[in-house]
Amino acid sequence: MQITVKDSELLQALKTQLAQYKTFDCKLRHENIIDVGSSEGIDSMDLPLEPIVNRVGFCNHSFRSVAISCAHTTAALKFKNLIGKISQQVEIPQNDLLIKTFDDLLCEIYLLDHKKGNLEKEYAFVEFYDKSGVDREEIKLEINKVGEQHSKLVAALELLRQTILTALDQLIY
Numbered sequence: 001m002q003i004t005v006k007d008s009e010l011l012q013a014l015k016t017q018l019a020q021y022k023t024f025d026c027k028l029r030h031e032n033i034i035d036v037g038s039s040e041g042i043d044s045m046d047l048p049l050e051p052i053v054n055r056v057g058f059c060n061h062s063f064r065s066v067a068i069s070c071a072h073t074t075a076a077l078k079f080k081n082l083i084g085k086i087s088q089q090v091e092i093p094q095n096d097l098l099i100k101t102f103d104d105l106l107c108e109i110y111l112l113d114h115k116k117g118n119l120e121k122e123y124a125f126v127e128f129y130d131k132s133g134v135d136r137e138e139i140k141l142e143i144n145k146v147g148e149q150h151s152k153l154v155a156a157l158e159l160l161r162q163t164i165l166t167a168l169d170q171l172i173y
Contacts, residue, residue: 011086018164022067024069036051069109069157080102101160112149119139
């Protein structure tokens with residue numbers, strides 16, 4: 001396989017920028033619910049408003065600004081743009097596959113983010129309304145499964161990040 005490096009100095013600068021980004025296995029903590037409160041009023045269809053859900057909330061901005069595994073940051077887009085710039089400097093057949101794999105992992109993280117948010121809300125409402133007959137443990141089990149799935153995706157994302165950095169180390173001279 002022929003690998004062509006156009007500009008080693010530029011490639012080093014891009015690698016340095018890329019290395020600033022990290023993955024964090026937070027298990028989508030921001031979706032955890034602190035409490036649920038009553039809300040008064042009706043919506044546009046004359047139905048009572050849902051209770052107000054207070055979540056843990058996002059990590060601080062400086063943390064999220066480098067967290068490519070976060071569903072609520074532009075860090076992943078910036079990381080992907082750097083991969084694109086690197087692929088302009090290093091012509092190898094796997095470039096498109098790297099970007100597709102990265103996109104696929106991020107998409108799965110985004111989907112899990114919504115799934116966990118919905119499950120946490122479902123659990124909170126079961127507690128709030130004191131619904132009998134609803135298996136609270138089943139919902140908690142599903143929430144834990146989402147956390148485990150998220151951990152696996154973050155590990156795969158970190159492996160991809162490390163693979164890119166290692167490959168760049170071998171190409172830069």
